[in-house]
Amino acid sequence: MSTLVVVNPNASAGRAVKLWRSFEPAMAAAFPDMQVAVTQSARDLPGLIGSAADSGIERVIAVGGDGTNYAMINALVQLHDQNPARRMPDYGMFPIGTGCDFAAARGIPKGSLETVEWLIAAKPTPVDIGVVQFTHQGGATGRRCYLNIASGGASGDVSRRVNTALIKRPWTYLAATLATILTYKPSFVDVKLDGKDFFRGTAILVTCANSTTFGHGMIAAPNAKIDDGLLDVVILRDAGRISTLKALKQVYAGTHLSHPAVLSSRAREVRIETGGQVIDGDLDGEHFQGSDWLFTLRPGLLRILTC
Structure with a gap:
């Protein structure tokens, strides 16, 4: 199966290319027809992947982290929507x-030789893709896609702090x-699930999860499944800083759903009305801002490599 490897040079604090080179020989042995492209910008991805798909590339593997996933997924969805009849490459992660x-x-x-072995054994599986529509501060509307978790509130502020940190260390996210x-x-x-009232009040965090984990190990939605056609919604109500810290401690173990300040449910459509107030958000680790958000899913839209 023909394979394109896309390396994000900015991943891992700019060390991704150097790290990738140490595993490239093993990947080349595993995938003899492998091509490698080092991107300079997320804007390059639609053209790069589109040309690869048109030339018969059947699998694209991204070298990077959650931010790379975010850019790749948005590029793949953009290409699919431009030509739904075109077969999109299967998507994998290194x-x-x-x-x-x-x-x-x-x-x-x-990032290890075990990753290579994992990719050799992996098979393509259809997965859901999350979509969020929102209003920019100037009034224009935005639309973005995500693979993992989208959230609004404190997580967006954390994302902003992390993404603007001059030096990123293992403890940067926790700090x-x-x-x-x-x-x-x-x-x-004001949160509505499938058109029905669910929560109205002040919230620290509202999460619309397609998968389980974000924030460097926080199991925000322990019951989420990436192929069930549903978003797992988790809300942390404002119950004071002490309560929030206790819930934060529990989220690393995925036991926070029983916390009295936490509400959870599932839905196909989630509408978060902010009364026009712009709040911070996080999409697969990428910071954004907007108001009056609408979250939906596109079931089984793409295929990712899984074991």
């Missing part, structure tokens, strides 16, 4: 990045999380 939560949740070894909890002002939201 995790090398600051954040690799989706890969970890799927059991993909991070950003604690700083946010100590300073974050909760937002008033």
